[in-house]
Amino acid sequence: MSDSPTIETHRLRKEYGDKVAVADLTLTVQRGEVFGFLGPNGAGKTTAVKMLLGLAVPTSGSAQILGRPVGDTQTRSRIGFLPEHFRFHEWLQAAEFMDLHGQLFGLTLQQRRERIPALLELVKLTEAADRRLSAFSKGMLQRIGLAQALLPEPEVVFLDEPTSGLDPLGRRLVRDVIRKLRSSGTTVFLNSHLLSEVEITCDRVAFIKDGTIVRTATLDRLVEGLTEVILWVGQVTPEFLDGLRRWSNELQVDGRRITLTVQDEASLPGLAQWVVEQGVGLYALTPQQLSLEELFVQVVGGEQ
C-alpha cells in the first residue's frame, strides 16, 4: 500500500446540472511531493479538491487517495484539510476547537494533550488559546485551520488557498510549515492562485483550465517547458517569417527583433541552425527564463 501514489485520479468529471465544473481530470501525485494545483478562478480547482476529499461525488471517473477510493471514512484519519472558506464554529475557543477536531480525528486524550499545544505554538497562536474564534482575525483563523489540518500527523495535507487571508509574515509561516511537511515526507496538495507562493514551495505543478489539466510541469525544470526566445536578425523577410512560423505560431515582430515561443529548450540548437541557413544574419538568440507567472499566463491565460 505504501508504494501506491498519494493521489491518483482517472478521468474524474463533475457536472452541476448543465455546468461542467471538472471536465476530465487525470493526475497522479507521488508520496512526499509538494504539488501545486493552479488555475484561474472558476477553473474547477475547489471542485476537484472536494471530490478528492469525498465532499462531492464525481459524476464519472475514479480517484484514489493513499491507495483507497476517495470518500473512504477510515482513510480520512490520515488526511488533513484546510478548506478554502476556513469558516469554523466561531463560538469555540481556540483550544476547544483543536480538541474538537482532535476528537473527530479519533486522537486519544494523551495525543491531544501533546499535539494541541505544539501545533498552537507552530502557528503562533499559543497566547490566543483561550480566545474565541469569533474574535480572531482572518489570518488567525487561517492559521488555526492549518493547525487543525495537521492534528493527525497526516500523510497528505490539502491546503485550499492557504495564504489568501495572510499578511507577509503569515505567508512565510505557512511556507515554513510546508517545508517542514516536505522534510517529514508528507504529501502536500496546494490549491492556489498565488503563484509566487507556489513557485517557492512546490515540486511540481499542474495547470487546470475549464476543468481539465492543460499541463503539468516540474518547477526546477520549468525551462524545459515552453520557452520564449528573442531573436535579433540582420533582415526580416516575409519568407523568413513564414518559415519561422513552423517553429512557433506566436510571433511578435518588432523591427529586427522577433519574440517567439518554442515547445522546449531542446529545440533551440535546431532553431539556431535553421536561422543561420536562411542567411538572414543571426545576431542573437536569447532564451528567456520563464517565471511561473509567465508560464501561467501562457498556458492558462490564452484567450481571456
Added chain:
Amino acid sequence: MKLWVITRLTVREAQRRKLLWIALALGVVFVALFAGGFHLIYREFATFSQSTVGGQVQYQVVTVFFLTAGLYVINFLAVMMAVLTSVGTVSGEISSHTIQSLATKPLRRWEILLGKWVAYSVMLGVYTSILSLSLVLVVRLISGYIPNNWLGPIGLLILEGWVILTVSILGGTFLSTIANGVLAFMLYGIAFIGGWVEQFGSLMASDAAVNIGILTSLVLPSEALWRRASYLMQPAIIRNLPANPFSTASVPSPAMVLYAAFYIVALLGIALWVFSQRDL
C-alpha cells in the same frame, strides 16, 4: 463513537449561543406567571362557588381547563423551539461551509446528522418535561388536583416536538434555512387547521371533514398528538364541552401515536440518506 462528539458539540453550541439559558430563564418566568395566575383565579373561584351546588365539579372544570391551557402553550412552545433551534443546523453549516471541516473527518455523514438530532431531541425532551411537570406540580400544590393521566400526555407532547424537529432536520438536508422554516411552520399550520376541521366535522357528523383531518394528521401528526394528550388528561366532564382548543370530539387513536413514532424513524432515515448523498 464520533456521534457523541457531534452531540456534545451541538449542546455546547446551544449553551454558548445562550439559547439554552434564554429558554430556561423564560421557562421559569412562564411557570411563575402560571402559578401566580392560577393561584389568584383559584382563590377567587373558591370563595365565589363555595355556596353553589356542584361547586366541587366547577372547581375541577376550572382547574383542568387552566392546566390544559398551560400545556397548550407548552405544546406551542415545543413546536416553536423544535423548529427555531434546528431549522438552520444543517443548511446553515452547509452555507457557511463549517460542515466541510466536519465531513472530511473520519466519521460517517449519518453520524454528524444523527448526533445533531440526538442533541436537539434530548434538549427539547428535557425542556418540555421540565415545563409540563412544573405545571402539573403547581396545580397539584395549589388545588390538590392531579389528573388521572399526566405522564402519557407529557410523553405525547415530547413526541410532538420530536416530530416537528425531525421534519426540520430533514428539510435542512436539502432546503435553505429560510425555506426550511417556512416548510416546517406551514406543515404545522396545515396540521393545525386539519385538526380543527376534524373536530368540527366530528361534531357535525361529517365523515368527509373527519377524513380530511386524519389525512392532514398523516402528513404531519403533530396536532393529533396534542389532541390525544389533551383528551387523556381531561376528565369526562370537560371532554363533553363543545369545540375549543382543548376539546376532542374526534380522538386520535393509539394507532396515530404509533404512526408518529414510525413517522419520526422514517423521516430521520430519509434525512440521513439525503445528507449522506449530497455534495457539501
